[in-house]
Structure formats: C-alpha cells, structure tokens
Amino acid sequence: MMNTYIPNERLEKVTILKKYRVLRSSLKDTTSEESKKLFRKAFSLAVDAHKDMRRKSGEPxxxxxxxxxxxxxxxxxxxTTSMIAALLHDVVEDTDYTIEDIRDMFGEEVANIVYGLTKIDDIVMDENQSIQAENFRKILLYxxxxxxxxxxxxxxxxxxxxxxxxxxPEKQWKISSETQYFFVPIAHRLGLYSIKSELEDLAMKYNDPITYANISHRLKSSYSLRQNLIEDFTKPIIEKLEQAGIEAEMTSREKSIYSIYQKMKRKNIDFDDIxxxxxxxxxFDSPPxxxxxxxxxxxxxxxxxxxTNESRERNYLTNPKANGYQSLHVTAMSNAGKWIEVQIRSKRMDEIAERGFAAHYRYKEENRTPVEYENRVEDWLERVREMLKSEDTNALEFLNEVKMNLDLKEVVIFTPKGxxxxxxxxxxxxxxxxxxxxxIGDQCIGAKVNYNIVSIEHVLQSGDQVEVITSKKQFPKTEWLSIVKTAHARENIKDAIRSEQKKQVSAGKEQLKQIFSELDIPYSKDNIGRIQADTRIASVAEFWxxxxxxxxxxxxIKSIFKGKGEYRDVQKKIAEGLKEKSLDKLIYEQLEEKPEVFFLDETSDSIRHIIASCCSPLPGDQVVGFQISNELIEVHMTNCPKATEQMSKFGNRIIKAKWYNDQDIGFLSGLSLTGFDRMGIIKEIVDIVTQQLDLNIRTIEMSSKNGIFTGKLILYIKNVKALNELIEKLLTIEQIEQIERIAPGV
Known part of the structure; x- marks a missing residue:
C-alpha cells in the first residue's frame, strides 16, 4: 500500500536545498563559471515556476x-547544458513562461532542447490521429x-x-504501454541497456503484475545460490588473470524480469530451466x-x-551490434554443472554497453570512438531524417516506420565487388x-543472389552476394511499399510515385471536366469532393x-451521381446520427451511481462492448476498454500486446472497465495442452470438461507424434475462476505436462 504524503513547506524547502547541493556536485570539474551561473539560474527558475504545483503523490x-x-x-x-534543459523541460509546457523567455535567459541551444521536449497541446485531432504519435514525431524531429x-x-x-x-490504474496502463511500445525500443536502439531494462521491468510491473511478482520472488529466493555459484566459478579465473598480469574487475548481473519472462514464453520453459x-x-582498462x-x-x-559451448560464443568485437555494443561472449560449464555466460570487455566498451550513444559523445571528444561505431550513430539518425522528409505521412504511419527501423538485427550483404x-x-x-x-532502385527488376536469379521481393540472408538487374522500362509502383523494409527505400519509392502523380494532375482534371460535361454535371469543388468522399482517396495527387x-x-463516377435522392437520404441519416448522444455522455449517464468504472454487462442498448479476439478476456481478468466508435467498446486484457500498442497511441480512448459480478454468460476461451500420449487420455479430458464441470465444448483438436501429444480445447466458460478450476483438474490427469491459456482464434 502506498504511503500518504503529507505536505510540509518548511521541510520541503530544506529538501529542495539538499537536492540542489547533490545536483551541483554532479557538475564536472571542467564546468566554466558562466555555465555554473546558468545552472543556478535554471534551478531557481524551475523552483519558482513550479512553486504552486504538486505531483499526484502530493510532493512538490x-x-x-x-x-x-x-x-x-x-x-x-x-x-551542464543537458542538466539545465532537464531542469527546465516542463516550464514552457506547464507554466506561463514561453520558449522565447527560455531563449533570452539561457540561449538558443537550451531553448531548442526544451522546445523539442515540450508536448503539443494546441492541435485539433480527428479520430484517426494520435496526439501521442504527434508528440513522438516532434521529439524525433528535434x-x-x-x-x-x-x-x-x-x-x-x-x-x-x-x-x-x-x-x-488507467493512467498506469497508458503510460506503461507507451513506455513498452516506444521508449523501450528507443533506449535499446541508443544502447542505453540499464535504462531499457528498468523501463521494461517497470512497464511489466503495471501491465502484468502477477507474472512480474512471481518472477521477482523466484529471483530473490534463489539469490544466495547464484552468489555461491558465481564465487566458485570465478575464483580460478581471477587467480589465472593475476598470474598473467591482467587487471580486470569481475562483476555479475541478472537478466531483467521482463527478459526472463520473454525467454520463458519464447522457449516455453520454466524459470529453473533458464x-x-x-x-x-x-x-579491464586499456588503450583502444x-x-x-x-x-x-x-x-x-x-x-x-x-x-565451453561454441554455438553460444559471440564475437561483437569486430562486428558490433547496431547500437555500438562491443564485447566478447563465451558460455562455460561450471563445476556445478550449470552453463554460465561470461562477457569480456574494456571499460570503454562497458560504458558504451550501459550508456550507448551518450557515452559515444564523451569518447568522441577524446578521439577514442572507433570510426565504425560513429558511423552507426549517424546511420540511425539518417534513417530518422529520411522518414521525417515525407510530407504526406501522418504521425501514426511515421511512428510505425520508426518502430520498424528500431530493429537491431542486421544482415551483411556483399556487392559483386565484395x-x-x-x-x-x-x-x-x-x-x-x-x-x-x-x-538503381527505381529501375530494379530483380537480382542474381549467389548467382541465382530472384525477384525484387526476395528476402536477403547474411552473407549473400547480390548483383542487381535493372531495366530502363521499370518504374516504382505503389505495391513496392509493401515489399521494402527500410525507410530509405520507402521514401525513395514515395518520392518517385509523387513525382509521377503530379504530372498526371492536370491530365486528371481535364479528364474529369470531360466526364462531367458528358453527364451534364457542373465542374465544382462540391462535386469533386463527392467523388473523393466516395472513393476515400486521401491524397489529392493520387486522386487525380x-x-x-x-x-x-x-x-x-456516373454511379456516384446517379442516385441523388438516395444520397440525400443517407446524408440526412448521418446528420440525425450526429445529434445522438456521444459515448462519453452515455457512459456518464450509466455511471452516475459509480462513475469511476464502466461495468461490462448486457443491460445497455446504447453502449455495446465486444471481447477482443486477440486475447479473449474472461470475467475476473484485469481488463481495459477502448472506445472504437460512438456506441462500441472493445475489451482487452491489460497485458495484451495489441492493447499495449493501442494504449501507446490512443491513450485518450481508454475506458476503465470492470466485469459485472452477477452475469451468467458463457465466454469463448481456449487452452493448449501438451503431454505424453497414452490410451484413454482424450476420454479423461472430455469427462472432466463435460461430466464433472458441465462445460460446453466448441472444438477439440488432438495430435500425436513420437509419443508426445499436443491439443487445443475451445470451450464456453463463465469466468477466470472457472477456467483456473478446469486447468487444475486437467493437470491431475496422468501424463498431461503443460496447459496454457490461448485465444480461441489461435
């Protein structure tokens, strides 16, 4: 339970002074007197600007x-410049100070950083736009x-x-989903391992608290065993290093809770098997x-x-990861019979591994950054610049492009010349x-990959040698956008298509004038708009x-204008529909007695909810609702990946939802079963489901190979409690080893 904060202005002033002294001690020895003055000025301004504001916790x-x-x-x-900008990062957004005030007091450099960190709050959004995506775009623009x-x-x-x-809770879900969807991949791409791991764990703590608590408990309870294992394993290595005259510091680190969970899920193994x-x-410390x-x-x-396990050896010394990570990994068998991963690196490599691009700047100043690493820093920024060039890409499309280009996995491809x-x-x-x-891209019709002819869609593998085949008759097509993965290729294709479309705008206008003339329809903005509305083509160039x-x-075009009477009837219905109450109003009226929650039941004719097929929540699951239309809410489990993505983009559509306790409805749910095959096992499963628990099976699938059976059971069930009871009973059947909940559509 969270402690209640009790404001005390006298103590708060003392605390702020202590915090100032701690922060001031972080200034580097080389900081100039002018920079120190600006730091003091920024601290004072932050304290004064936020003096009447408190956080949700009650703290200043x-x-x-x-x-x-x-x-x-x-x-x-x-x-120091970054510290000043951090102190001021909310001043323009939350107080009466303007960006011009910051520029006058602290200069252009600080002002530009602060402006890049200031959220957009003065734009009108339609239902297909996302204020969160717009803000992410602005951050990356700067x-x-x-x-x-x-x-x-x-x-x-x-x-x-x-x-x-x-x-x-709904704010926790929104913020943690944004974090998992956008900020974690960014931290990973920038090589900020420590921050990335902590953000992942904290996001999981709120999106999947039960699993988080379980793994956290397992880690704590096995801590002393791990420490003994590490001491026994490293002692002879340290002795040998001393004999060889190599000074190296030994440390150990645990996987993050989130990465442990992902590995358990990906490999379908238990905690003890990792x-x-x-x-x-x-x-160690040494010259580069x-x-x-x-x-x-x-x-x-x-x-x-x-x-050692040769298949687990990784040489990131000569082939660093895309975020600049360098290290030599070897996995060795300890005397206790446990595999242990060992990472070997210099202090420079270690700092870059933990702090990524931030460390890059310090080593760049000291001329200690390898050229290949610096190129990787600029390469990623160049990819973002390419994406920002597109004028007709909305913020959500841009966010998806960025997500795709945050992937660190790379392949090495060779040209015919090597x-x-x-x-x-x-x-x-x-x-x-x-x-x-x-x-070459615009005219590409295929390639020879390792001397074999392949199409433009062929996915390349690391080590492939590629000779591109071109034709002057070839030209980029819209469908190419679904073939390419890189932002660079995508933007070049879009540029070529836009250029061609512009040439056809005048031809399209002449063509439409002729069609309107034949149909005896006035060539007007309204009539052109009707065609655009009917065809739903957003791009003007593409339309023409x-x-x-x-x-x-x-x-x-003739069919669009043929039924003018019908068209007017449709418009009338739309106008009448707009007069109806909004979902927000309906929810407000329904929740007058208990306004903090929207109950999921079948009693409302005006507000309907549907169960998301991606995660198929049951009564008892922790759920969140999304407003997907004026009369419809889609219900997801809070730890559903799709819900995480939606909350990260459309936080304003979140509806806090709760199951109605008295409903007696059968919800479609699914289980996957794995075990050792034997005679009669299917009958025992069916008996428990239908005879003992009186549940209705929709489908059951079983298959067996080499003595191992796998099965899928889709059935109607009332709530999570009933599902857990079913799982417990099924696990009592001899030779059933594992049962997992799945979505019915899987």
Missing part, C-alpha cells in the same frame, strides 16, 4: 525536474539535430515510471589499440579452465538496390492520377 512538482536532471547527470552522464532531446526524454520517462504508483539468468563480466588482444587473452584463460552493406534483417533485393543508388489512368472510371 519541482522534485520531478530535479530528479530528471539527476538521472541525466549521474546515470546518462551528460553535461533529436536528429540534437540527440540530447531523446536522452533527456528517456530520463523524464524513467522518473515518471519510477513514481507511477501514485497514478490511477541457464543465463545471470552473466559474469570481466572489465590493445582492447581486442586483451579480450582474447582472457578468453583463452577461461577456455583453458572450463568446457563491398559490405549492412541492412535490417528481413530486407529485400529492392531494399538493397536502393542502398546502391536511387536510380486515378482519374487520369481510368482507375476511377466513367461508370464509377
């Missing part, structure tokens, strides 16, 4: 920007010019997640030119002491063609192009 609001500045300084290790914008935003989000317990719940790390040599010397010592090209995993021949040159090419035919 200024505690938040101070905490963000501390994360920026101590955990991301940015400089990030491509100054990466500190996104680094400070991550610090802001981290502190908000650390203090999320004071929020109401061998790499923790890893041992050896970190000696790093790889020392890594391999430590590797040799480990392999001389223990048996030049290496890095592409995201899943890239096609067409993606590769556009990396060579825009014209379709008319010029005959895609929107004479007969189609």
């Amino acid at each position: 609001y200024v505690y938040h920007p101070i905490a963000v500045a501390e994360i920026v300084a101590k955990e991301i290790k940015l400089g 990030t491509v010019d100054d990466i500190r914008v996104i680094l400070i935003k991550l610090a802001d989000r981290l502190h908000n997640m650390r203090t999320l317990s004071s929020m109401i 061998y790499d719940i923790f890893a041992v790390r050896f970190v 030119e000696l790093e790889k040599d020392i890594c391999w010397r430590i590797h040799t010592i480990i392999t001389s002491l223990y048996k 030049d290496r090209k890095l592409l995201p995993k899943g890239s096609t021949v067409l993606d590769f063609a556009y990396t060579l040159h825009t014209t 192009s379709h008319i010029a090419q005959g895609v929107i035919s004479f007969d189609r």
Whole structure:
C-alpha cells in the first residue's frame, strides 16, 4: 500500500536545498563559471515556476525536474547544458513562461532542447490521429539535430515510471504501454541497456503484475545460490588473470524480469530451466589499440579452465551490434554443472554497453570512438531524417516506420565487388538496390543472389552476394511499399510515385471536366469532393492520377451521381446520427451511481462492448476498454500486446472497465495442452470438461507424434475462476505436462 504524503513547506524547502547541493556536485570539474551561473539560474527558475504545483503523490512538482536532471547527470552522464534543459523541460509546457523567455535567459541551444521536449497541446485531432504519435514525431524531429532531446526524454520517462504508483490504474496502463511500445525500443536502439531494462521491468510491473511478482520472488529466493555459484566459478579465473598480469574487475548481473519472462514464453520453459539468468563480466582498462588482444587473452584463460559451448560464443568485437555494443561472449560449464555466460570487455566498451550513444559523445571528444561505431550513430539518425522528409505521412504511419527501423538485427550483404552493406534483417533485393543508388532502385527488376536469379521481393540472408538487374522500362509502383523494409527505400519509392502523380494532375482534371460535361454535371469543388468522399482517396495527387489512368472510371463516377435522392437520404441519416448522444455522455449517464468504472454487462442498448479476439478476456481478468466508435467498446486484457500498442497511441480512448459480478454468460476461451500420449487420455479430458464441470465444448483438436501429444480445447466458460478450476483438474490427469491459456482464434 502506498504511503500518504503529507505536505510540509518548511521541510520541503530544506529538501529542495539538499537536492540542489547533490545536483551541483554532479557538475564536472571542467564546468566554466558562466555555465555554473546558468545552472543556478535554471534551478531557481524551475523552483519558482513550479512553486504552486504538486505531483499526484502530493510532493512538490519541482522534485520531478530535479530528479530528471539527476538521472541525466549521474546515470546518462551528460553535461551542464543537458542538466539545465532537464531542469527546465516542463516550464514552457506547464507554466506561463514561453520558449522565447527560455531563449533570452539561457540561449538558443537550451531553448531548442526544451522546445523539442515540450508536448503539443494546441492541435485539433480527428479520430484517426494520435496526439501521442504527434508528440513522438516532434521529439524525433528535434533529436536528429540534437540527440540530447531523446536522452533527456528517456530520463523524464524513467522518473515518471519510477513514481507511477501514485497514478490511477488507467493512467498506469497508458503510460506503461507507451513506455513498452516506444521508449523501450528507443533506449535499446541508443544502447542505453540499464535504462531499457528498468523501463521494461517497470512497464511489466503495471501491465502484468502477477507474472512480474512471481518472477521477482523466484529471483530473490534463489539469490544466495547464484552468489555461491558465481564465487566458485570465478575464483580460478581471477587467480589465472593475476598470474598473467591482467587487471580486470569481475562483476555479475541478472537478466531483467521482463527478459526472463520473454525467454520463458519464447522457449516455453520454466524459470529453473533458464541457464543465463545471470552473466559474469570481466572489465579491464586499456588503450583502444590493445582492447581486442586483451579480450582474447582472457578468453583463452577461461577456455583453458572450463568446457565451453561454441554455438553460444559471440564475437561483437569486430562486428558490433547496431547500437555500438562491443564485447566478447563465451558460455562455460561450471563445476556445478550449470552453463554460465561470461562477457569480456574494456571499460570503454562497458560504458558504451550501459550508456550507448551518450557515452559515444564523451569518447568522441577524446578521439577514442572507433570510426565504425560513429558511423552507426549517424546511420540511425539518417534513417530518422529520411522518414521525417515525407510530407504526406501522418504521425501514426511515421511512428510505425520508426518502430520498424528500431530493429537491431542486421544482415551483411556483399556487392559483386565484395563491398559490405549492412541492412535490417528481413530486407529485400529492392531494399538493397536502393542502398546502391536511387536510380538503381527505381529501375530494379530483380537480382542474381549467389548467382541465382530472384525477384525484387526476395528476402536477403547474411552473407549473400547480390548483383542487381535493372531495366530502363521499370518504374516504382505503389505495391513496392509493401515489399521494402527500410525507410530509405520507402521514401525513395514515395518520392518517385509523387513525382509521377503530379504530372498526371492536370491530365486528371481535364479528364474529369470531360466526364462531367458528358453527364451534364457542373465542374465544382462540391462535386469533386463527392467523388473523393466516395472513393476515400486521401491524397489529392493520387486522386487525380486515378482519374487520369481510368482507375476511377466513367461508370464509377456516373454511379456516384446517379442516385441523388438516395444520397440525400443517407446524408440526412448521418446528420440525425450526429445529434445522438456521444459515448462519453452515455457512459456518464450509466455511471452516475459509480462513475469511476464502466461495468461490462448486457443491460445497455446504447453502449455495446465486444471481447477482443486477440486475447479473449474472461470475467475476473484485469481488463481495459477502448472506445472504437460512438456506441462500441472493445475489451482487452491489460497485458495484451495489441492493447499495449493501442494504449501507446490512443491513450485518450481508454475506458476503465470492470466485469459485472452477477452475469451468467458463457465466454469463448481456449487452452493448449501438451503431454505424453497414452490410451484413454482424450476420454479423461472430455469427462472432466463435460461430466464433472458441465462445460460446453466448441472444438477439440488432438495430435500425436513420437509419443508426445499436443491439443487445443475451445470451450464456453463463465469466468477466470472457472477456467483456473478446469486447468487444475486437467493437470491431475496422468501424463498431461503443460496447459496454457490461448485465444480461441489461435
């Protein structure tokens, strides 16, 4: 239970002063007197601007920007300018100060960072737009010019997640879903491992609290066993390192709760079966030119002491990950019979592994960043710039593009001359063609991959050698957009299509004038608008192009204007519909007696709800509703991946939902069963379901191979309690080893 905060202004002033001293101690020794003055000025302004504001917990609001500045300084290790911007990041958004005030007091650099961090709140949104996506787009727009914008935003989000317990549940779901969907991949792409892991765990804590608590308990209860295992394993390695004159610090780290859960789910294994719940790390200090040599010397010592698993060895020294991560990994068998992962790296590599692009800037100043790493930093920013160039891509499409390009998995492709090209995993021949040159991409008709002819859709594998085949008669097509994976290729295709469409605008207008003349219809803005509304083509250029090419035919246009009377009737119905009460009003009226929750039952004719097929929640599950129309709510489990995505994009559509206790309705649910096959096992399953529990089976599927059976049971069930009772009874059947809940459509 959360402690209640009791305001005390005298104590709060003392606390703020202490926080100032702690934060001031984070200033670097090289900080100039002018920068120190600006820091003091920013701290004073933040305290004054937020003096009448409090957080949901009851604490003074200024505690938040101070905490963000501390994360920026101590955990991301940015400089004074970033600390100043962090202190001021909410001033323009939440107070009467303007961005011009910040510019006058602190200069252009700080003002630009603060503006990039200020949310958009003055735009009119339609139902297909997302204010969250618009804000993400703005953040990245300023990030491509100054990466500190996104680094400070991550610090802001981290502190908000650390203090999320004071929020109401639907706010917790919205914020944690945004975090999981957008901020975690960004932190991962930027190489901020520690922040990424903590954000994942905190998001899971609110979206799936039961699983989170279970894994957390298992980690705590097995801690002492792991420590003994680590000590026994590392002792002989440390002795050998000392004999070889290698000074290396040994540490260990646990996998995050979220990554443990993902591995359990992905590999369908139990907590006790995960061998790499923790890893041992050896970190040494050396000049960059000696790093790889020392890594391999430590590797040799480990392999001389223990048996290793060659299939688990990873060399990220010569082939760093896309976020710049460098390390040498080896998995060794301990004397206790447990596999242990060992990570070997220099201090420079370790700092980049933990703090990613933020560490890059410090090493860049010291000329200690490898060229290949710096290129990877700029490569990702260039991808974002490419995506921002598109003028007709809405914020949601942009967000999806960014998500796709946050993927760290890459493939190495070779040109016929042996030049290496890095592409995201899943890239096609067409993606590769556009990396060579825009014209080559535009004219690509296929390729020779390892001397075999393939189509433009062919997905490339790491190590492929590719020779692109072109034709001057080829031209980019709209369907190409579904073939490519990279933003660079997508934007070039869009540019080519837009250019061609513009040429056809005048031809389309002349064509429509002729059609209207033949149909005796006035050539007017309203009549053109009717065709656009009927065809639902949002792009003006595409609309005229379709008319010029005959895609929107004479007969189609004739049919649109043929039934004018019917059209007026439809318009009248729409107008009448708009006069009806909105969903918000209906919910308000229904919840007058208990306004904090929307009950899911069948009593309302005006407000309907449907059960989401992706997760199929049952009464008793923790659920959240989404307003998908004026009369309809879609109900998801709060830990459903689709719900996470929707909450991250359309937080304003969240409806807090609760099951009506007295309803007696059968909900469609599913179970997957796995075990060892034997005679009579299906009969025992059916007897429990139909005879003992009196449940109605919709479908049952069973198959057996090599003595192992798998099955799927789809049935109608009242609630989670009844489902759990069924699972418990089925697990008593001899040789059933595992039962998992699934969506009925799986």
